Amino acid sequence: MVEVSILPQVRDFMNRLNGQFINGKTVVSQQDEVITITNPATDEVIAHVATATSGDIDYAVDSAHRAFHGGWANVSPAQRGLLLNRLADLMIAHREELAQIETLTSGKLITLSRAFEVDYAVSFLRYYAGWTTRIEGKTVALSLPSANGEKYTGLTLREPLGVVAGIVPWNFSIMIAVWKFGSALACGCTAVIKPSEVTPLTMLRVAELVIEAGIPPGVLNVVNGPGQQVGHALTTHPKIAKVTFTGGMETGAIIGTAALQSGFKRVTLELGGKNAAGFLPDVSPEKTVEGIIEAGFLNSGQVCASAERYYVHRSLINNVAEQLGKRLATLTPGDPMDDESRFGPLANRSHFNKVIGYFTRARDQNLTFIHGGGAFDLPGCYIQPTAVLARSENDELMRQEVFGPVASLLAYDSVDELVTLMNDSPYGLAASLWTNNLSQALRLIPRVEAGTVWVNMHNYIDPAMPFGGTKGSGIGREFGSAFIDHFTEIKSVIMRY
Numbered sequence: 001m002v003e004v005s006i007l008p009q010v011r012d013f014m015n016r017l018n019g020q021f022i023n024g025k026t027v028v029s030q031q032d033e034v035i036t037i038t039n040p041a042t043d044e045v046i047a048h049v050a051t052a053t054s055g056d057i058d059y060a061v062d063s064a065h066r067a068f069h070g071g072w073a074n075v076s077p078a079q080r081g082l083l084l085n086r087l088a089d090l091m092i093a094h095r096e097e098l099a100q101i102e103t104l105t106s107g108k109l110i111t112l113s114r115a116f117e118v119d120y121a122v123s124f125l126r127y128y129a130g131w132t133t134r135i136e137g138k139t140v141a142l143s144l145p146s147a148n149g150e151k152y153t154g155l156t157l158r159e160p161l162g163v164v165a166g167i168v169p170w171n172f173s174i175m176i177a178v179w180k181f182g183s184a185l186a187c188g189c190t191a192v193i194k195p196s197e198v199t200p201l202t203m204l205r206v207a208e209l210v211i212e213a214g215i216p217p218g219v220l221n222v223v224n225g226p227g228q229q230v231g232h233a234l235t236t237h238p239k240i241a242k243v244t245f246t247g248g249m250e251t252g253a254i255i256g257t258a259a260l261q262s263g264f265k266r267v268t269l270e271l272g273g274k275n276a277a278g279f280l281p282d283v284s285p286e287k288t289v290e291g292i293i294e295a296g297f298l299n300s301g302q303v304c305a306s307a308e309r310y311y312v313h314r315s316l317i318n319n320v321a322e323q324l325g326k327r328l329a330t331l332t333p334g335d336p337m338d339d340e341s342r343f344g345p346l347a348n349r350s351h352f353n354k355v356i357g358y359f360t361r362a363r364d365q366n367l368t369f370i371h372g373g374g375a376f377d378l379p380g381c382y383i384q385p386t387a388v389l390a391r392s393e394n395d396e397l398m399r400q401e402v403f404g405p406v407a408s409l410l411a412y413d414s415v416d417e418l419v420t421l422m423n424d425s426p427y428g429l430a431a432s433l434w435t436n437n438l439s440q441a442l443r444l445i446p447r448v449e450a451g452t453v454w455v456n457m458h459n460y461i462d463p464a465m466p467f468g469g470t471k472g473s474g475i476g477r478e479f480g481s482a483f484i485d486h487f488t489e490i491k492s493v494i495m496r497y
């Protein structure tokens with residue numbers, strides 16, 4: 001065991017009453033409506049955060065609106081990139097502090113908090129910083145005839161949309177927030193971020209670093225509170241130009257509808273998935289098992305791109321199931337604040353109860369549990385790593401996003417059946433194909449309905465690769481140059497001379 005000692009600055013930050021971060025300062029307007037934060041690894045209350053009042057929300061959006069037309073508009077693209085890189089430097093300088101706040105709040109392993117919430121988040125930020133000077137319009141040759149010899153020149157400008165509301169879930173509270181505000185700020189927009197009500201802390205600390213980096217007050221603001229009040233008020237606020245959301249499909253539909261109904265706001269929605277991994281028969285059972293662990297068990301399965309449906313050829317499925325059961329037995333639970341832990345708790349009690357509910361119903365439906373299917377007998381939200389043999393593609397565990405360490409396996413007989421089964425879902429975020437046969441993989445990729453298809457790997461998300469869903473997994477793409485289309489508007493200019 002290599003238990004990490006909590007830094008004094010982390011204790012101080014958790015002990016004070018936090019609330020919102022608006023126009024460069026901490027704001028706590030009310031002390032009666034407070035979010036109580038519980039460490040999901042221990043069930044201990046560790047911090048309190050005041051929720052935003054409607055006045056706080058107006059103040060945050062107004063500050064962002066003023067900064068959009070003032071402080072941020074006057075910062076050149078190159079300077080914007082420099083400031084985002086300075087923030088990245090500061091996040092690295094405060095790496096351990098940010099990682100500890102995140103782990104204590106979300107139960108994420110400290111090693112994952114350092115890697116994803118700081119190092120990866122910083123890679124994304126630097127990637128966005130690199131685009132600030134490359135956002136360009138075009139000159140256009142015009143075609144209509146000229147009656148009296150006059151000439152026309154056409155050009156397009158790419159202009160930032162305005163104030164962006166970023167609504168963020170609890171599974172990666174810094175990294176996903178960076179996806180939102182990094183894209184927004186790089187394009188010249190300003191932002192108001194609403195973290196999940198169960199992980200409201202880490203972004204407040206990042207927002208302080210934003211000011212330390214020299215980014216003007218009001219460019220990035222953070223408001224906290226329940227989605228249906230604070231999130232909804234932001235989504236429908238008249239001065240918000242765009243809503244970018246990552247979270248569940250049902251919430252995505254509510255937010256998308258509200259955003260359109262309140263002034264046709266632009267939306268980007270990333271709504272998770274019920275992602276499939278298809279193993280062709282040339283892959284050995286040993287490699288299949290390692291593939292399932294890679295695809296489904298990172299961060300205890302609380303990753304939007306994780307696989308939850310696994311298709312294995314009928315001739316191999318019993319062998320794979322037996323070896324998978326043995327492999328899952330090696331995933332023993334550990335304290336997330338221990339450097340050597342490899343399997344942590346779920347992020348909160350309500351999510352834990354939801355996952356246990358899936359197990360209860362799967363048992364009622366007589367599904368075969370290969371391993372797990374319950375909670376560890378420990379304080380905290382520890383769920384056993386679980387695998388089941390599904391009976392058909394209609395089982396609840398083959399259709400609903402569980403968002404936990406749960407793999408459901410189903411046998412297939414032919415490649416055509418494999419494709420049909422992989423596509424049999426309202427979701428379409430990501431999928432993986434596992435085979436040693438490259439031409440087989442290349443033929444299958446176009447047939448798989450998903451925004452990302454991995455071959456012999458899963459869960460690899462890179463800042464340079466567009467990421468987003470087809471079908472019910474959402475609208476729009478984050479990362480790559482694709483993000484620019486979603487945070488800017490094209491203005492056409494035509495001149496006669």
Ligand code: TXE
Pocket residue numbers: 167168169170171194195196197225226227228230231232235246247248249251252254255270271272273303304305351354401402403
């Ligand atoms: O997410 P919600 P929840 C999936 C996963 C999980 C399920 C529900 O299956 O079990 O979603 O999780 C804010 N207007 N994912 O309930 O409701 C809310 O405050 C405006 C997939 O935690 O989607 C939070 O900040 N905002 C996923 C954010 O939306 C609203 C990551 C996400 O909450 C709102 C997490 C409203 N009406 C969960 N209602 C992924 N795609 O990675 C809620 N919110």
